[in-house]
Amino acid sequence: MNALPARIGALLLLALALSLATEGFATATNLLNVLRQASLLFLVASGLTLVIIGGGLDLSVAANLTLSACTAALAFKATGSVAAAVATALGCGLAVGLLNGLLVAVVRVPAFLATYGTLWIASGAAYWLMAGRVVYGFPPALRGLGTGFVLGVPTPVWIMLAVAVAGGAFLFLSAAGREVFFTGANEEAARLSGIPVRRRRILVYGLSGLMCGVAALVYLGRVNAAEAGLGDPLLLPAVAAVLIGGTSLFGGAGGLAGTLVGALILTTVTNGLNLLDVGAAWHPFVTGTIILAALGADALLARRGA
Amino acid sequence: MRRVTAALVLATMLAAPPTARAADETIAAFSKNQVDPHFEGLRIGVDQAAAALGATVRHYVPTRPNNIAEATSQLEDVVAAHPAAALFMAVDARAQLPGVQRLIASGVPVVNYNDRAGDAPFVSYVGQDDFALGKAIALHLFDHLGGRGGVVILEGVRGSTTGDDRRRGFEAAARERPGIRILASQPANFQRLPALQAMENIMQRYPRIDGVIAAADAMALGAVEALAAAGRANVPVVSINGVPEAVEAVRDGRILAIAEFNGFRIGCVAANLAIRHLRGENVPREVLLPGAIITRANMAEWLVPFAQRRCPPPIPAT
Incomplete structure (x- = not known):
């Protein structure tokens, strides 16, 4: 829980080092650029954070993003309607999420396996629907969700902030949110104290799926194309963003502010590597080292504090 | 047992008229993913060239794009399935080299196509520079x-x-x-x-x-x-x-x-060479197809959907 200040410290240290190392980093446009790049990762990771806090896991997020984006793209091409694309993305995301929720809460399949199964189903459905095609070219109304600006700040950043605030309010201010924490901390105790564990489970998986639908719209807006492998690079970074942010893999502790910081750390690393023109061969090594350094600093600080 | 198998093989060979010799000619064709249209074009080229010579094709594509583990286990499946010939490209040349060497050692002629898969006794390499x-x-x-x-x-x-x-x-x-x-x-x-x-x-x-x-x-x-x-x-x-x-x-x-970088043509030529090799022709050890520079002036040719394209004329035997 108390990892958050240390992770914010790690992010600030990383930012400080990059501002000294390269002129391109500490500019308003680059910071907005990093926020915009982090938004997609954060949106995918945000619902996942709720699931993990509730003691579950959702491995299907990236595949759900893919399927939601592909179905939305096809819906737009079939109807020419942006509203249809939005409804399809959100509906598809939510449906996959609810399927996860039912599998975990009602059929009682372990979360890892249930969502591993839906990962394959969602990707398989995307491969089948797309059949090797790329669907591309969307109208300004949809593109705006990814490339637009409101008051000088990119639209996806506003969406990210809105999700962070609404999600935080849900987790920490609503009864249902607190029940998610209890469920994750000790399912048996939660059940005995009258918390509707099953309904809370379905709720968090449904929200996780819905956020994949939102992320799918931002993706289509930004990239202007959908293909069956589009979400693949996001699964591990999404899980990493949640855990770097201090949410416990064992449930019961965490929050969206941490996930935001986690997404920003991962995005900032790539931004820095690009700005410094670090050779491709070094990217994986440097990324791993910085992530471990960010986590290790925290562990050291915690030990010294104790 | 071996005699029964031999008799069966003989029977099928006799039963098949010479032109339909292709009935046993199943070609295993590897490609890296189902998402990149380049490989979609390549598979269509393979299918078209094989159909022209009356051979059948079975495609092996990892369901997770470019997944080394899955591609490697598919390679093992193909060693077991023992097709008449294979068209191979590696997702990871170093990781898959032992597998493709085993496939060749098991008696399956293999044409390496699209990109170089390392040092193995391939029948031929078909790609671009x-x-x-x-x-x-x-x-x-x-x-x-x-x-x-x-x-x-x-x-x-x-x-x-x-x-x-x-x-x-x-x-x-x-x-x-x-x-x-x-x-x-x-x-x-x-x-x-x-x-x-x-x-x-x-x-x-x-x-x-x-x-x-x-x-x-x-x-x-x-x-x-x-x-x-x-x-x-x-x-x-x-x-x-x-x-x-x-x-x-x-x-x-x-x-x-x-x-x-024309996957369709690479697929056409590789399948054509593999089947002609099976039928006893001497095919070139290496075919490097030239690549045009596509600009606004000449681009129309590449807007034709893969399924409507025609394979180039076969490369002459050596």
Whole structure:
């Protein structure tokens, strides 16, 4: 829980080092650029954070993003309607999420396996629907969700902030949110104290799926194309963003502010590597080292504090 | 047991009229993923060439794109299935070399196609010269820029032969044009979103970029979106591949030019050579297909959907 200040410290240290190392980093446009790049990762990771806090896991997020984006793209091409694309993305995301929720809460399949199964189903459905095609070219109304600006700040950043605030309010201010924490901390105790564990489970998986639908719209807006492998690079970074942010893999502790910081750390690393023109061969090594350094600093600080 | 098998084989051979000899000719064709239209074109080329000679094709494609573990286990499946011949490309040449060596040792003739899969006794290699493609398209951009300016390179996957050879080609071209400066050369994994984000990042550092070289179409299209969103749509972008979506971008002036890396033709020629080898012909050890430079002036040919294209005439026997 108390990892958050240390992770914010790690992010600030990383930012400080990059501002000294390269002129391109500490500019308003680059910071907005990093926020915009982090938004997609954060949106995918945000619902996942709720699931993990509730003691579950959702491995299907990236595949759900893919399927939601592909179905939305096809819906737009079939109807020419942006509203249809939005409804399809959100509906598809939510449906996959609810399927996860039912599998975990009602059929009682372990979360890892249930969502591993839906990962394959969602990707398989995307491969089948797309059949090797790329669907591309969307109208300004949809593109705006990814490339637009409101008051000088990119639209996806506003969406990210809105999700962070609404999600935080849900987790920490609503009864249902607190029940998610209890469920994750000790399912048996939660059940005995009258918390509707099953309904809370379905709720968090449904929200996780819905956020994949939102992320799918931002993706289509930004990239202007959908293909069956589009979400693949996001699964591990999404899980990493949640855990770097201090949410416990064992449930019961965490929050969206941490996930935001986690997404920003991962995005900032790539931004820095690009700005410094670090050779491709070094990217994986440097990324791993910085992530471990960010986590290790925290562990050291915690030990010294104790 | 062996005698029964031999009798069965003999019976099938006798039962089949000479022209339908192809009934036993099942070709296993490997490709890397189901998402890149390049491989879709390649599979259509393989199917068309095989159908023309009356052979059957079974495709092996990892369900997770470019997944080494899955591609490796599919290779093992093919060793067990023992097809008449195989068309092979590696997702990871080093990891899959022992597997393909076993396949060849088991008596299956293998044509290596698309990109080099390492040192094994292949019947033939069919591909294109990635270094030459990289160099040609980079020179095209540099000459368009009048031989001077700052250029950004978006690389594929470091460690893949395709990606590395293309990058060496870009760099060789830059050495021939001393007025060209490589501002940044960054990896984008042959994918759209990583290319878009790498381009967004590099633009933060360089207020002026005169041109962009992408090692594949998907990355070029990602870069084009990033440049357009930043109001820099006038920066010329060049690429390698020539999938229909990218050729449309050439038509619309969003991509300057593409060095053709033609999966459809590679598939056609590789399947044709494998089947003719099976039928006792001596086929060339290596076929490097030339790649055109696709520009606005000549792009119409590459807008034809793969399924409506025709395989080129067969390469003569040696």
